[in-house]
Amino acid sequence: MMLGQTIPCFDTYGFKTGFEPERPWLFQDFDLIQFEQVSEQEMDTLLLKFKSGLYEWQWEHAEFDMAEHNRMLEETASDLKQIRARQAEVQEKMMALEKESLAKWREEKAKGKVDEGTVDQLLTGESPVTTVRFHPYVPILMMSITDPAITVIEAPTASNVWKVQVSEGDEISAKQTVSILEAMKLEINVDVPDSVKTARVEKVLVKPGDVVKAGDRIALLRLSS
Numbered sequence: 001m002m003l004g005q006t007i008p009c010f011d012t013y014g015f016k017t018g019f020e021p022e023r024p025w026l027f028q029d030f031d032l033i034q035f036e037q038v039s040e041q042e043m044d045t046l047l048l049k050f051k052s053g054l055y056e057w058q059w060e061h062a063e064f065d066m067a068e069h070n071r072m073l074e075e076t077a078s079d080l081k082q083i084r085a086r087q088a089e090v091q092e093k094m095m096a097l098e099k100e101s102l103a104k105w106r107e108e109k110a111k112g113k114v115d116e117g118t119v120d121q122l123l124t125g126e127s128p129v130t131t132v133r134f135h136p137y138v139p140i141l142m143m144s145i146t147d148p149a150i151t152v153i154e155a156p157t158a159s160n161v162w163k164v165q166v167s168e169g170d171e172i173s174a175k176q177t178v179s180i181l182e183a184m185k186l187e188i189n190v191d192v193p194d195s196v197k198t199a200r201v202e203k204v205l206v207k208p209g210d211v212v213k214a215g216d217r218i219a220l221l222r223l224s225s
Contacts, residue, residue: 005043006035007050016053025058030064150202151221153190155212159183163208166219170201179206179218190218197222 026034038046077110144203159181166178174194176200181188192199199221204216 004035007046007055009145016050017055018057037060053076061153091206119217149223151196151199152217152222153178153219153221154215155181155214155218156188156190157181157214159188161208161212161218162187162211164204164206166201166204168201171198171224172201172221173198181212192221196223200224 009026009028011019011024016026018026035081046055057216160183161179162182164178164181165180166172166176172178174192174196176192177189178192179190181190201219201221203220204218205220206216212218
């Protein structure tokens, strides 16, 4: 795969050289575009010129010869067929590698997943749910369970787990961040509620890269006596 950066070919207001307010795009039908390789430093300089409206495009006017174009297509037909065949072969290999990588990722994720049986042993029985706010706009849920010393920290919204700030066995206290989630490019701190003065991390149920839904368990805390 090849990646590159070019000078923009669209100017919203059409005031830069080569553009017009009625035609904020640059290229026309049948234009032949050629690229020149430059260093990163040169590219930065050219982009600054473009942003300031000082960049000047290089044009060479010519007539399009349809007959010549058709002859070129006929002459390069066999080469084009070979190129497309190689592209198809490479694409097939890339798809196979992607499937293999996805299968490996799922396998590793399954290995790292916390055993639900272990969690269920800690979370047996039914009890009321209490909502505690750790942020003016984002609630965090605490669930009282059979063992009153165990508290569940849950995800407040559907998001990605960006960071896990604690480890099993850590002693933590109120307002300490347990995990940092990411949703819509916003960071969401999942903190220990004010009502939990001191506790120990009994179980961490997520890891960076996991996707969670609202209400999914993030960690189990054992309240200090």
